[in-house]
Amino acid sequence: MNFDKIVDNAKKDYKSLYGSENPLILIGSATCGNSAGASLLKSVIGDELEKNNVNAEIIEVGCIGLCYAEPIITIFKQGRPGIFYGHVTPKIAAEIIKSYIVEDNPLPEYALGTVGEGKIEGIPPFFDTPVLKPQVRRILRNCGFIDPKNIDHYIANDGYSGFMDAIKMSPEEVIEKLKESGLRGRGGAGFPTWMKWQFCRDSGGETRYLICNADEGDPGAFMNRSLLESDPHSVLEGILIAGYVIGAKKGYIYCRAEYPLALERLKHAIKQMRKYGFLGENIYDSGFDFDIEIKEGAGAFVCGEETALIASIEGKRGTPRTRPPFPTTSGLWGKPTVINNVETFASVSLIMQKNPDKFAEYGTEQSKGTKTFSLAGEIKRPGLIEVPLGTTLREVIFDIGGGIPKGRKFKAVQIGGPSGGCIPEDFIDTPIDYDSLVMAGAIMGSGGLVIMDEGTCMVEMARYFLEFSQKESCGKCVPCRLGAKQMLDILTDITEGKGKPEDVDQLAKLSEGIKKGSLCGLGQNTPNPVLTTLKYFENEFDAHINHQTCPALSCKEFISYRVIEDKCDGCRLCFKSCPVEAITGEKKEVHVIDQEKCIKCGTCIAMCSKNEAVERVQKMELDEE
């Protein structure tokens, strides 16, 4: 197979697609887009085009990252910049097709921004809007623009050129390039990638294995899912390069079963790789043989830990073992094995396609390059973002994310998942890099950021994370299995009004023991969310334990629901929806909640979202009335 010819054809086709006389319509069809309604749009748009007798190309692309504005479509018309439209319902889609494609009126009121050359009045350049301006899209460069199911689209954008260059070099030369780039593992621990590969090469032996860790288990993180759904080949190319460098013949992708779309796109992409000669024997006459197999995870968080992941691929219970030996010496089936995260592989492709300097032009001295993060929780613009390492939490949360909705106050950002911590406002100017976050008591982790506002109870959050880690403990070692259970019991008591003054000391002591005595990262880091909340939000523990109140008005035991008389217009929505018939009141008259009957489920507040006539109050206050 001739790669140059493949590239020529791919580029020609891609160019003619984007420069065609017929309009090009992109529909953002990653999981977020689909669940917001994108899956309906294709047929609506197709029908509307047919009705108006217009030809257009429709492509389902991945995720551009603006999850809050999904469903998103993009329209390219010849001689005009492309226009991104957000919040596209089937009705709006039909309107846009008729107005812009048929009549050439671009409808700025629905537009998010323009891309490419030229301007359209009333629509800002997409990449200059507040959400995108601070971002540097390198890993995500193709996401939202190319068809993830079409390998030619990836190739037309320099795809696989990094691998083709790599096989012309010696493995040592490739390692040298990675070293120059300063790439550190994107899974969270930040170990230099080149060093891991070198260790594996130095381990000797004939057989070696490569594993891509796509078991993105941290709750609140979805960067890897989005990348695999939107640009799977960028990850696969990195895997190929790594396989060549470490001398592996077989690579595994361990991907969680909760990501059906990512799995589907990966399987499809691997088939295409085979067709294009990127897998098999003597790939492009390099003497390098390689194949990739997908292993579906079976829902165990601990399998994100490398030795547990290996056990799981071997078909066993996913329990970790002591290290050393590290997997680079003795991994899968006892052979030297390299395990890297999805984004690490995508970074490798990027480094080899461009060059190490280009990669390292962003970032800090110790943390080079850009990194993707997922923004979720109480934030105006949740989504998937990519920024240079060293960007501050403030820039990410307030500039890109737009801050906290409904005029509420920021309280904390949770970073690093159940192994990380909650960082309060005082530390919001902390730069996001591997080392600064550790100083603040958290870890970078894989990149999930969950924002919390004043309505989030930090004691409850600590309990939530402990519950998660305790549930996911594999049970192999005592400090994690039993220690976490003790901590969870204490925290549950505190949130239920049964806290004792000595609990705080007890939690600190247990934390220390679990940290010192646990076998793997999951156990050792289990106390982290509790330790940071104890450090930064001690007042909330004090309120729960010593004053029987929940300052965030979240813990059921400490609150009551009340109808605000001035706001209630007696519409009976709450009356009809209350599952325990705790609400009484005549039509058009103020309603009353029977505190004896109320189970504090929150249905009345949800139903009264228009009038906001139901509120949560401290239980004490109501008793005093």
Add this chain to the structure above:
Amino acid sequence: MEEKLKEILGEYRGEKSELIPILQDIQSCYGYLPEDIILEVSKFLKMPESEIYGVATFYSQFRFTPIGKKHIMVCEGTACHVQGAPQILEGIERHLGIKEGEVTTDLEYSLESVGCLGCCALAPCAMVNDEVKSKISLKNIKKIFKKNKSKESN
């Protein structure tokens, strides 16, 4: 041996490392891991049943009882939790009249909670079979999880 099972096992060589994918295939075919089928797998892999159960019970994905036609997995991830997932789960429980881990009597729905679906930006969410439902609230639960009317009235 059942035809369906024969077909599944035909794809494998009979190596112990294939246990998890085999169990996954069985579950996606039967909806859960039936006892008699595990016995067949044990023969196929020449592996004691106890060892198979040891592995199967370790992973939260595997179930040992049948599920409903529509299997709901309510996301318990951080973003969903912050935005009210516990209330949503309780709300769905009340609406369907079952608890987490149970199946409705008409076998229409089964309910469980799950670590994180990775759809955090549109929290709170749940997966129904392979489809993600996002921005669930106590207000729209009845609309999203429609009950089977004809059976309900019986």
